[in-house]
Amino acid sequence: MDATHSNSRDATGHALIQAHRGRTVAPPGSSSSSPLCCRSARTEMAAALSRALKLPGKKGSELGEYDPLTQADSEDESEEDDLVLNYPRNGLGRDTFHGGVTTKLRGGRAGRLVAAGDEAQDDEDEWRERLPSKSQQDRDDMKGGQYWSPLREDRDQLGGSRLRVHGTDEEEKRMRRKNAVRTSLFLVPLVCAMLLVLLCAFLIPCQKGALAKRPQWEIALGDAGGVIPPALALWDVDGDSVDDVLLSVTEWTNDTHPTQGNEIYSAVVLSGATGQLLWRKAMWESVMYIQCGLQLSTKPLPVCLLIGKSIIMAVNGTTGKNLWSVLLRNIESQAVLLPDLQGDSVPDLLIATLPANEALDLSLTLISGLTGATLGQSVSFNLTGQGNLIGPLLHVTQQGAPYILFGLGNVVAISLRDLYICATSKLPMTPTLRRKDPLWEGLKKTNSSSFIHIFRGSERVTFLLPLVAGFGTCHNNLDTVSNMNSSKSDWLLVYGSSKISVLRHRDVRKQWTFNSAPIHSQPTPGHFNDDGILDLFFQHSANGIMKAQVIDGANGRPLWTAQFVCPRLVLETAAVSTSTGLSAFVFWASEPITGQKNITKATVALGVAAAEPFIRKLFLLHPAYPTILLELASTTDTAVAAAVSYEERQKDASYITVSSRPTPDSKPAAHIVKNMRLRAAIAKGQMVTLGERNKTGTTLKPDMFELDKFYRHLFFKHQVRESKSFQ
Secondary structure, rough: OOOHHHHHHHHHHHHHHHHOOOOOOOOOOOOOOOHHHHHHHHHHHHHHHHHHHHHOOOOOOOOOOOOHHHHHHHHHOOHHHHHHHHHOOOOOOOEEEEEEOOOOOOOOOHHHHOOOOHHHHHHHHHEEEHOOOHHHHHHHHHHHHOOOOOHHHHHHHHHHHHHHHHHHHHHHHHHHHHHHHHHHHHHHHHHHHHHHHHHHHHHHHHHHHHHOOOOOOOOEEEEEEOOOOOOOOEOOOOOEEEEOEEEEEEEEEOOOOOOOOOOEEEEEEOOOOOEEEEEEEOOOOOOOOOEEOOOOOOOOOOOEEEEEEEEEEEEEOOOOEEEEEOOOEEEOOOEEEEEOOOOOOOEEEEEEOOOOOOOOOEEEEEEEOOOOOOOOOEEEEEOOOOOOOEEEEEEEEOOOOEEEEEEEEEEEEEEHHHHHHHHHHHOOOOOOOHHOOOHHHOOOOOOOOOOOEEEEOOOEEEEEEEEEOOOOOOOOOOOOHHHHHHHHOEEEEOOOOOOOEEEOOOOEEEEEEOOOOOOEEEEEEEOOOOOOOOEEEEEEEEEEEEEEEEEEOOOOEEEEEEEEEEOOOOOOOOEEEOOOOOEEEEEEOEEOOOOHHHHHHEEEEHHHHHHOOOEEEEEEEEEEEEEEEEEEEEOOOOEEEEEHHHHHOOEEEEEEEEEEEEOOOOOOOOEEEOOOOEHHHHHHHHEEEEOOEEEOOOOOOOOOOHHHHHHOOOEEEEOOOOOOOOO
């Protein structure tokens, strides 16, 4: 038996040696024509030889180990053999761990021959050498006390390896899913943030641009009746954050022959955004004044007053529905907002009446703001002066005592406490109304006199108005905040038709006086310099030449002067507050005049073109560039009333004008109401150089690029009625 086994090993070894020498030795029963069979035969013989000689094969890849079979086989075996024979065994790859000892298959024949197990005993010896750390105690502790075999343990470990490989794949899939979720959680907020940035950068400016390009509207209403200015007021009555236009309208029943008695009077409200008619209120007499902002309750209900010659009517500004009305005779003034006199938490009103046949008997009437009922009786005053009606105005002194300023040519004052006592024969109910200022009371001429003389002289007073920004006939509404600021300021006094002074409210003394040519329109306060004190823009006309001036509100010195070809025009200039902190002045004129020769030519041209329609132009002056005017519009219409509306969202302002447009036939001229956006008008405006010169005699020419950049970035903000008193 041993001899046979020995002969077999010798024969096999001989065959293997012949194969390595390049000879083809086919074992019995095989075909010599098949290379694959030869390779299989060689593989079987190598395995047999290895078992016979008990060669472990190539066990590692460490340098210095030598395997004669592997070395001999690798010398003449082609790369094709590796591709055919070097495939994973039992589901394992080349990098699988086996029982804690590396079994990486590197393509050697010894490594591949381990899988061929014909005799269990030889394999057991081989596994003992490869697993020297396996103790007998571990073998005895096998589950169920079964016979331990290294081949069985190998199969078990191989199965565990397959489970670990499978578990590793599942863990990798979970990790990939987890990483995908993390990536998604990072990318989704990032994409949302990018979309938000794009929305803010593109969509919002486009929306602002769309709002800024809302159409400017123009509408004709009623008949102008000459150049008499109609009642005009601005207030947001429809809640769209845009001031609406309230206007008095007069129409004729017979267009061909307008006569006294066939007029139709009404008050209309136009949407400030579109010009659409919101409502119309029929009246039996012409409306002289329209005022809004009276607060009757805690609800934000817009209440407007329609004041005629003999009636005061409070209406709902949204619908035009009557709230209350009171009949009076010979009304001559707007309503003055007073503190609450009755304790009903609603401000009360004051109205001045002046009978036509008794020019010196001026009467003051107190009216309940809640019901419209008169409080007591009217209080009459026998005034010695003559001239325009001054006031009435409410003023609150530094001691918190309320006084009423009024007059005819002269200016006097009376405490609201005394006025209330004279009207009702009762003491005021609130402590505030019972106060008197000792300083003001000391200004009385005699102890028995109830008048305090504010200004008295040989020259008549033309204008007396609070020195606050935004105060004017078209802005004198009844909101509490604006009236509170107006009642605590200094005053602008125009008297003798050519003198301008500022009166200090604390001691009623003149701060300064400026002499000018006759002034035909009310001066406009605004900020021309940055000293924080309101400056004054005014106009005066003579011989077809209009002169516009700005004087310093601190000392009365001239700051800016320009001359224009223009007939006399009684229209207040608008001071518009801008983002620079200064005011832009918007006014009507014609061609500017530079030099004495141009004045002569302009006078001649004015006389020649007297029969032709006169072209009037709307200019904008900003103090940053006093030598440059922006021509915003030009027309042959005659502007009779104007006002400015602010839009906080768009940082823009609208210039609203009421003009008298001439007609080619004998029909009465129509009233044209026009809304013009200032920023859009500035973008299309034309620059006009006034030609002022510096000290060297050269003409000042600002850089056009800087001008364009400045006006493109110019914004308008809400005009706050502010005042700065002189200390």
